[in-house]
Amino acid sequence: MRGKGLKSLRSLFKSRSPKNPKPDLLTLKPSVAGSNKHHHPSKPTAKKRIPWALVSPATVDESLPVASEDSTSELRNISNLLCASSVADSFKTSPLQGPDDVINSDENLFTIPWISNTSSTQAFHRRKALLRMRKAKWVFEKTQRRRFNLLVRNSVDKLGSKVALEVFGKLGRDTSVKEYNTLIGSCLEKARQSLDEDDFEDQVCYAYRLYTMMREQGFTLEEETYGPFLLFFVDMGMVEEFEYFCKDIKGDNFVSYRMGYYEMLLWIRVGDEDKVWELWNSIGEVGKEDSYKLAENYLLAFCKADRKEELLQLLEAVDITRISSVENIGYIFMTLGRLLLENFVEKFILALKNSDAMEESISSFIYNYVTSMPNLAVEEVVSKFKELHERLEVASSFASYEKLINLCCDCLKVHEALSIVDHMCQSDLAPSIKALRPIIRASGQSCELNLVHQIYPLMRSHNLKPDKRTFRNMISFCVKMKDFEGAYNILADAEDLYKESTTIMYNAILAEHCKEKNGYGISVVLKQMKDKDVDLDSETFSYLISTCESEEDIAKCCDQMHRSGIQVTKQVYMALISAYANCGKFDEAKQVILDEAIPVKYLNEIKSALVSALSSNGLILDALQIYDEIKETGFKPEPRTIINLIEHLRSEGELNRLLELLEGLNGSNFWFEGCARIILYCIGYKHISDAVELLKQLKEKNESATDVVVDQIYNQISGMDSPDLEVGLKILQHLKELKIRPSRTSLDFLLSACVTARDSQSAQLIFKEYQSAGFPFNVLTYLRMYQVLLASGEYESASNMMKKMPKSDPHVRLIIEECQKTYGHGSMPVKEKKGSIAVQ
Structure with a gap:
């Protein structure tokens, strides 16, 4: 504490x-x-x-x-x-x-x-x-x-x-x-994160000083002000400070029963069961108004602490319709979900149905319950949501449907989200454009672009009016699938709806043509924009600049943009860097970041773009120098830039530098990608211990990601001209120590490496690993082992292995014949006999 x-x-x-x-x-x-001269009292x-x-x-x-x-x-x-x-x-x-x-x-x-x-x-x-x-x-x-x-x-x-x-x-x-409350919250949050005792005290000191300033200025102090203090002392287990602060605020028209919530949390937090039961026994008769309000706050405290025994007793006694707020009821239903107390859910829902004041919120309460149930997949949450509504005869609300759609989209379960939209339509609840936006976003993130052909007709059938940004996203999906006809159809609808052509929609089509360096497609889009009087903007020019193949073309684009009166944006600066680097004009690319007109808030991203451009074009030392300059100025390079550096820093002796780059990805979703690339680097240069340490860190953070990286390791070993089976087997042994079970795919890669290395001894060890890992042998396993034995000249063992394979599959026979031609087979040609394979 x-x-x-x-x-x-x-x-x-x-x-x-x-x-x-x-x-x-x-x-x-x-x-x-x-001035550095500050007045300091003694x-x-x-x-x-x-x-x-x-x-x-x-x-x-x-x-x-x-x-x-x-x-x-x-x-x-x-x-x-x-x-x-x-x-x-x-x-x-x-x-x-x-x-x-x-x-x-x-x-x-x-x-x-x-x-x-x-x-x-x-x-x-x-x-x-x-x-x-x-x-x-x-x-x-x-x-x-x-x-x-x-x-x-x-x-x-x-x-x-x-x-x-x-x-x-x-x-x-x-x-x-509101300013005071935000400042107080910021100080208390800094105190929570502080590892220094003096700094901890200073932050809490200043937070309390702000609180006293509010009192002295006559502000009415609500729970929004004193609540963060009480929760802070509860979380830190600071009993004396909690008690002193409570005495201090009770003079501000403080409602005593609300204090019960924080007091109960405190004694639960510090494990003082005597105090817990003392408060419990103070409730008295729950039927009385004051006792009921106190019981409600104790109930909320038990919900927060998951104290099931006391919670069950209070749930039996309370009338859910008398709970003071919808938010509190929603929190109670979340707790019922965490503790799987469905019998109370049914009891409370039936009570709320008879209360007109709560009827519209019942569907949201069911949502709170099902989404709080542990270990449920998204599909199971949706199924449970529908089942409870049907069984309890509750009409689903539009708000709960929207929250369910957002939940599915956050997990990239786009098809499940679309099924919810279908269910809304069947329930005569027309979906809104707000409900469909998350589905469009998730479709792009999950690369299921073809779903635009379901989403857009749905919008039209319900006369929904997408905004221009939504139109642009759907057009972008179409062009990425090379469905330019569909893209132009959506564009035509947008023009009919808004009675004007918008630049961002044409930019969506132009972006794909520029990405593929399709000059004809670019000229067609630009002509259409000219014919319809659609203005070019900075995004348009950023795409055009990125396609330039010479310094002269870049100058022409910039001149035209200047004459059009278009301001240079972050995207234009980054496009200039990319274009100059692709033309081999690296000095000009470096000059871009020296432009004094670049806003300070964009300078980090633009410099990061320069680092990526230089490293991608082989100037890794220059890229690292600018990367160091970014860090020295107190900025953090973009994660994608660090990944780019890790990808191109492949020479031997750079492990320490790579690990330093990996530290720059801490707290980022890109850390897993960077860690995987460095592990493969370690495998390539036989840094076994470092690779194992990174695998250990990876397993601690995301075990499923570790399986993917292990497959990549053995894929890399298998693809070498001279596979290092010793490294592969050592990694296999370390995986056992880390309690990481290699997948069948990993063992298949390793067995294939034995074929290239003609190492039957290692193959026998790996062959046994299939059994240890619980993988049954299949025809591919036998074929790979057969190849190893033939390549090693062990024809008798190869013949015995061939007997274990299917006798009638023509593809198997063809592979065996090719293996015998490649590796030799002595006097053992394959002969088809009555639907089986025989050895002469």
Whole structure:
């Protein structure tokens, strides 16, 4: 537990002074670029820490991250984001201002107000402001919480909690509850992840200081504020801190029965069964309102902790229709699924059916139940979902169907998702375009592009109106299957629907022609775009540049793009790098990343593209140099770029470098691919111990992926001109130690390698491995063994092996004859006799 020895942390709750002066957030002075001189009050030694409830906010902040010398650009970025993050705020600025007039110099960066009171007297601008206001109300309010939370967290990550709070104040915005809550959550999350005890205390200190600032400013503190603290102390097993904090917040109109949820979680977490039963016995008569609310919170705690015994008793006593919220009921059904308590599901569903208030949510509760059941495949989840609805006579809701479709698509079970859509149609629930978008996405990810011929007719039959991006995806599927007729039919429908030709749809067709360097197809698409007055955009030019085969062609494309007034985008920069590299103009490719117009946020991707282009064209040393430069600047190269480097770094003596590259893939889905490639490198250069260590790591992370890599290992050994069977057998022995059973495919590859090496002794060992692994011998196994014996000149043993093979299969006879011609057979020609194979 983290609670041991945190004396200064506990002193916070014991000695907090309620008379701390209210800080003025607008007067806090941020430590920004241009000065390294920060005012530091005298600090105690490390052994005598400050009780942080008695310290001013400025002093507390000394232990937290402060802005570095290059913080000006970061603050400018945060400022721009804050000023542009809200449509609702932006319409309140002067309508005469352009987008570039909002912040035009460093001098007024921190002096502009968050909201301007300037208004226009012109009717046109009033109408424009009204339209923006309506858009703000509809768009911004729907996404405000998610976007702002993300913005605040990014600010904290880059600048630290203190400087982020200062920025909000300097921008003229009063810090509200949502900003405080996000900052508190960020500090507590950093504390969870911290391995340093001092840093842990500092983060919790600052989180609590923010909490006291909220109280001092008169904010009403809801569970959204104090809940994260209580859960944090529960998860960390910090009993004393939990108790002190509870005493501290009970004065804020705190509802006592809600405290029961956190208290029960705490005692379960620390294993204090006496306290658990003390709370349990405090419930009293469940029929009383207060006791019932307390019982509900204990029930939720038992659900979270999976305490089945106590949970069963409360489930028997509670009336599901009296649970305070739909969210809580949904969580209870999830627990019923985890613990497989279907009898309660039926009981509760029948009770909810008689409650008009909950009727629309019953289908979602069933979804919560079936998706929480352990060890169910997606198909089984769908089947159980349908079965429960039918048996309990519950109508499936549109929302639960959509969630079920998303679940199938997340697992790339596209056919199952389409079957759900069919079931919706049979239930007179017409699918929406929103429900079909995940199916289109999953079809592309699973490479089942042909499903577009099912999805698009379904859209038309239900008069669904796809957006332009959905049209583009379906057109892209068609062209990838070389179904250009289908692509143009969808394009024609899109033009009829939107009464205009859109560039992105033509780009989908153009992309496939450019990929195949099909000049005729490219010219046809460009002519169609010209005839229909479809404008070329940066994506169009990025495709055209990628097909250029000379420096002159690249220059022409760039000149035409410039004359068209099209801005250079990330895709264009990457296309330029690829085109120059393919033309052998590597110096020009390197010059691309020096363009000062490249936005900083795209520079990492563009440099990564240069690394890939150089390594693919044989300049591996140059690629590695730029890769190192990317890392030195604090950026992380793109995972696909690292895979490209691993693929092309094949010379001997590069193992340490490859392992370093693999570390750059940690936490990425590409790690498995990179690990597999390095294992094959180790096999090629006989680094057996390193290969085994990587196999061990691979098995720990994904055992099924290990089987695929083992097959690749033996495929590589089998494909060598002189297979190293010693390496193959050593790996086989290590697999047994790692408790990895080689597949039949792996043993087949290894036996084939014995044929090339004419090594019958190794073949006999491998032949026995089939039996050890539990694989029965089949005709291919016998044929491979027969080949090995013939190649080794062991004709008598080969003859005995031939007797074990089928006697009438013409394909087997043909293979045997070819083997005898290739390896010789002495005086043992194959003779067909009464439908069998005989040896003369």
